[in-house]
Every structure is written in structure tokens, then in C-alpha cells.
Amino acid sequence: MKQIKITALRVVDLRFPTSRDHIGSDAVNVDPDYSAAYCILETDSALEGHGLTFTLGRGTDLCVAALNYLGRFIVGRTLSSITDDFVAFNRTLTDDSQFRWLGPEKGVIHLSTGALINAVWDLYAKSEGKPLWRLLAGMPAEKLLSAIDFRYIDDVLSRDEALAILTASEEGKAQRIESLLANGYPAYTTSAGWFGFSDEKIKRLCEEGLADGWTHFKLKVGGVPADDLRRGRIVRQTIGPHNRIMVDANQKWGVLEAIDRTNQLTELNPWWMEEPTSPDDILGHARIRREVAPTRIATGEHCHNKVMFKQLLQAEAIDVCQIDSCRVAGVNENLAIILMAAKFGIPVCPHAGGVGLCEYVQHLSAFDYLRVSCSLEDRVIEYVDHLHEHFLTPVDIRRGRYFLPETPGYSIEIRPESLKKFAFPEGEAWKS
Ligand SMILES: C[C@H](O)[C@@H](O)CC(=O)C(=O)O
Numbered sequence: 001m002k003q004i005k006i007t008a009l010r011v012v013d014l015r016f017p018t019s020r021d022h023i024g025s026d027a028v029n030v031d032p033d034y035s036a037a038y039c040i041l042e043t044d045s046a047l048e049g050h051g052l053t054f055t056l057g058r059g060t061d062l063c064v065a066a067l068n069y070l071g072r073f074i075v076g077r078t079l080s081s082i083t084d085d086f087v088a089f090n091r092t093l094t095d096d097s098q099f100r101w102l103g104p105e106k107g108v109i110h111l112s113t114g115a116l117i118n119a120v121w122d123l124y125a126k127s128e129g130k131p132l133w134r135l136l137a138g139m140p141a142e143k144l145l146s147a148i149d150f151r152y153i154d155d156v157l158s159r160d161e162a163l164a165i166l167t168a169s170e171e172g173k174a175q176r177i178e179s180l181l182a183n184g185y186p187a188y189t190t191s192a193g194w195f196g197f198s199d200e201k202i203k204r205l206c207e208e209g210l211a212d213g214w215t216h217f218k219l220k221v222g223g224v225p226a227d228d229l230r231r232g233r234i235v236r237q238t239i240g241p242h243n244r245i246m247v248d249a250n251q252k253w254g255v256l257e258a259i260d261r262t263n264q265l266t267e268l269n270p271w272w273m274e275e276p277t278s279p280d281d282i283l284g285h286a287r288i289r290r291e292v293a294p295t296r297i298a299t300g301e302h303c304h305n306k307v308m309f310k311q312l313l314q315a316e317a318i319d320v321c322q323i324d325s326c327r328v329a330g331v332n333e334n335l336a337i338i339l340m341a342a343k344f345g346i347p348v349c350p351h352a353g354g355v356g357l358c359e360y361v362q363h364l365s366a367f368d369y370l371r372v373s374c375s376l377e378d379r380v381i382e383y384v385d386h387l388h389e390h391f392l393t394p395v396d397i398r399r400g401r402y403f404l405p406e407t408p409g410y411s412i413e414i415r416p417e418s419l420k421k422f423a424f425p426e427g428e429a430w431k432s
């Protein structure tokens with residue numbers, strides 16, 4: 001087969017004015033414009049690799065600058081030279097002396113690394129003629145393991161343990177694929193519960209969500225205590241006692257306040273409390289978890305890298321592991337995190353509030369189900385119903401479940417007309 005050579009990297013600053021309607025708002029991010037540093041790997045073939053990292057408006061330009069910098073490590077490479085030794089390639093991105101001083105493996109540079117690595121996987125899956133989830137589902141265990149960097153995590157998950165998990169998952173895999181294709185992967189909606197929505201809107205959206213088959217609803221909290229409780233009661237009364245509420249404070253509180261505020265919400269019977277405090281406070285999460293039990297603690301969307309996930313798991317700080325498809329270094333690092341979560345028996349429920357994250361994470365959850373956990377118990381993928389129209393292969397959601405794509409790639413390619421219209425600041429959407 002002809003080698004595919006990467007000839008150029010094109011980067012776009014893409015922003016959608018979602019803050020105008022309070023879409024995506026929470027107690028901390030009160031006016032988010034869902035945005036992306038978006039990249040296209042051009043090649044000497046007809047194929048392109050697309051990837052993005054999710055951001056929130058101002059600051060996207062920093063990720064764009066970092067992506068342009070990282071371009072020097074990929075332009076001129078063949079696809080197979082990367083995928084034959086993924087760990088070495090990833091280390092060229094994360095270990096560049098001087099640039100790595102900005103991290104390492106966190107913040108702007110890691111977000112941008114995620115976009116680039118995801119673009120490689122998009123190209124890889126397209127070159128194999130498969131959607132990413134099918135590529136991962138069929139990949140030999142040894143090949144998958146060669147894509148994972150065990151440095152910094154082999155004290156909790158050895159390569160042999162990972163191999164044992166992947167090997168065991170072969171049993172029943174074909175049936176699980178059939179079941180996913182027939183029944184989809186369970187999901188929850190955040191679309192009814194944004195922070196800036198009025199009581200009336202929350203109630204109406206919950207009613208509409210119920211009619212559409214949703215059973216799990218997430219509500220943003222972290223405002224005035226009485227407001228949180230009132231809004232929570234609206235959700236609970238509307239969806240009834242048997243459906244599930246999750247609450248998300250988006251890091252609003254210190255540890256002690258988080259314990260108080262979570263306990264004040266117990267009458268809602270929340271299925272989980274998400275990001276109650278600083279995402280970096282691993283022991284703080286562990287204490288909160290102990291002192292609000294049986295309310296479960298979820299976090300991960302702001303977790304910088306696999307080392308922090310390792311420690312959250314080691315410290316028994318979380319009940320739900322919320323991987324993020326592009327905050328860490330793309331597919332490879334998420335494979336490692338999913339395997340670690342399995343080792344600790346913690347369910348993975350990916351974060352997907354943002355643009356493109358639903359499109360991405362469906363592939364990762366399918367991998368988790370098919371190759372790692374082999375279970376759907378207590379597992380749901382987040383869904384938000386915004387901006388999907390900009391994707392060439394938007395997610396297929398029916399009755400609160402994701403139905404997986406068959407189009408080759410990582411489902412992240414944005415329509416050319418949307419790339420043009422929402423490019424910042426020159427796109428038509430930003431002219432007025
Ligand atoms: C700013 C984002 O919309 C954030 O609120 C998303 C989030 O926390 C979630 O989806 O969970």
C-alpha cells in the first residue's frame with residue numbers, strides 16, 4: 001500500500017457565539033463561546049486528518065499558536081512512521097525541551113497536543129476505511145499496547161495487566177458489537193440544565209427530554225444555595241423519582257463548602273456530584289467523597305493528564321471517571337486512562353459538553369465497552385444538543401442512546417462552509 005505522507009498542517013481558530021443564549025453556561029463559565037483550535041493534516045493522498053481541541057472563546061488563539069508550533073514535528077512524516085511507533089511520536093510532542101517547560105503535559109500545550117494526535121487517529125482510521133471505534137475494536141492487543149506510554153503509570157497498571165484486560169475482552173466481543181449496533185450506548189443530557197436557563201426553560205426542556213426518551217438529566221449548580229435547591233426540585237419533580245439527576249458545580253467551591261453544599265442537595269438524590277472543587281485537588285476530592293457518601297463524586301473534564309487520573313483512582317477520590325477526548329493527549333492517553341479505570345473498577349462516563357466532544361467520545365466509550373470494561377452498568381456518555389449540524393457525520397442520538405457511526409475516521413470533520421463562517425475573527429458569524 002502507498003505510504004501516506006503529511007505535507008502540511010492547517011490550523012483554524014473556530015468560535016461559535018453560544019454565550020448569546022447561555023448555552024454551555026455553568027457557575028464558573030458564565031458566558032462560554034464554544035470554540036475549537038481545529039487542525040487539518042494535509043497529505044499527498046486524497047485523505048486528510050482532522051482534529052480539534054475544545055476551548056471557550058478568548059484563549060483559543062493560544063491553542064492555535066501551540067498547534068502551529070507543534071506542526072514542525074509532523075509535517076514531512078509518513079502516517080505509518082507515526083502509527084508504527086506512536087509512543088515515540090507522542091514524546092516528540094510532549095518532551096520537546098524548552099516547549100515542555102510550559103507544561104509538561106498540561107494546559108494549552110497539552111490541549112493542542114490532543115488536537116494533533118486525534119487528527120492522526122482520524123487519518124489512520126480513514127486510511128483503514130473504518131470508523132475509529134471499529135479500528136480500535138479490531139486492533140490486536142499488542143498493537144494497542146504499543147500506542148500506550150506506560151511511563152508514569154506502570155506503578156499501578158503494568159503492560160502485562162493491560163494485556164490481560166485486553167485479552168479477556170475478546171470473549172463476547174462480537175456479541176457486544178451486535179448489541180451496540182442494535183441498541184446503542186446509553187447517554188445522559190445536559191441540555192436542560194445550563195446555569196443561565198430560567199426555571200421555566202429548565203422545566204420545559206426536562207419535559208421535552210422525557211418525551212424524547214431521556215432518563216438521565218444533568219443540572220448546573222454552584223449558585224445561591226436556595227436557587228440550586230429550587231432548580232433541582234424543578235428537575236426532580238418534572239422527571240420523577242426513578243429517573244436520574246446529576247449535579248455539576250464546575251469547581252465552584254473549596255473543599256469544606258463543597259461538602260456542605262453537596263449535603264444540602266441530598267433530597268434531590270443526585271446520582272453524582274461533578275467537579276465539586278478544584279480539579280487539581282486530588283486529596284480534596286477524596287475527602288469530599290468520604291464526607292458526602294453515598295452521593296457519588298465525578299470528575300475528569302479538567303484533569304490534565306493520566307498521572308492525575310492515576311492519583312484520583314489511587315486516592316479513592318472518584319466514583320465516576322470523566323475522560324475528556326482532547327484535554328489529554330488524544331486517543332492514546334485516553335486508552336491508558338480507560339484501562340486504569342477498569343483496573344480500579346471505576347466506570348468511565350465521558351465528558352462531552354462542548355463542540356465535537358460528543359462526536360469524539362462515542363468512539364472511546366465503544367472501545368471501553370468492547371475491549372476493556374465489557375459492561376454498560378453505570379456507564380453513560382454525556383450529550384448536549386448543540387452545534388452538531390456543523391459536522392459531516394454528526395452523532396446519531398435516538399431515545400437517549402448513541403448509535404455508532406460507520407463513516408471512516410473519528411467523526412470530527414467540520415463542514416467547510418462552517419469552518420469559513422465561524423473562523424475567528426474574519427468569519428461572517430463574527431462580523432456583526
Ligand atoms: C463550559 C462547559 O459548557 C461546561 O459547563 C461543560 C461541563 O461542565 C459538562 O458538560 O459537564
Ligand SMILES: [Mg+2]
Nearest residue numbers: 248274275301
Ligand atoms: Mg462538567
